[in-house]
Amino acid sequence: MNIILLGPPGAGKGTQARRLVEERGMIQLSTGDMLRAARSSGTAMGKRVAAVMDAGELVTDEIVIGLIEEQLEGDNGGGFIFDGFPRTLPQADALGALLAKHGATLDRVIEMQVDDGALVARIIARSTCGCCGEVYNDVTKPQPADGKCVNCGGTEFKRRADDNEESLKTRLLAYYKQTSPLIGYYYAKGDLVTVDGLGEIEAVAGDIKAALG
Ligand code: AMP
Secondary structure, three states: OOEEEEOOOOOOHHHHHHHHHHHHOOEEEEHHHHHHHHHHOOOHHHHHHHHHHHHOOOOOHHHHHHHHHHHHOOOOOOOEEEEOOOOOHHHHHHHHHHHHHOOOOOOEEEEEEOOHHHHHHHHHOEEEEOOOOOEEEOOOEOOOOOOOOOOOOOOOEEOOOOOOHHHHHHHHHHHHHHHOHHHHHHHHHOOEEEEEOOOOHHHHHHHHHHHHO
16 A cells, blocks of 8 residues: 655654554655665755755655655565655656555645644654654653653754744745645545644544544
């Protein structure tokens, strides 16, 4: 089963994707994670995209489609979760063509809806475990007092360079201008299921499970 998790920054796509990886053996393909990895390993592409990412703008379709194309060459195990991709209509068309080339289909597009005010609050307070990616929130789920990640015991926590109010505004604008048209696109194709992304992680996971059948 191949699915897309679609939603604005802070909707909880990464958190829910990690659960699906653990529970269903699916493979998470996050273009944001791939781009951050390219940056930290200092590749030429990583250097090219750094300023665009920090500003909260979208990198070119060509770059992200290329990243996804490479990943689809591998074994898909329990299926792919596309997390943060596609983000534009040309990316959505390209994904359809790439899946078709591999004899695969897109089974569901899960739209995670979250109110804008909640997104800002979530993102500004967000940090993650540098080892396993467990997400913390300064208000609702502070980093453990003993300094050890509740999931893996890791002791390094990080905040994303683009999790600040200024680039968040640009990221939200990019979502509404460039990504939200995909909701109609996938609705028209009959692939879209909408879940409320505002609830507790468990509740959202339950809704996603129901949507996947
Ligand atoms: P994310 O981790 O998904 O929030 O992505 C972080 C940043 O990486 C975004 O703000 C963009 O600059 C870039 N990015 C990630 N995925 C895409 C994509 N599918 N298309 C364009 N830019 C992307």
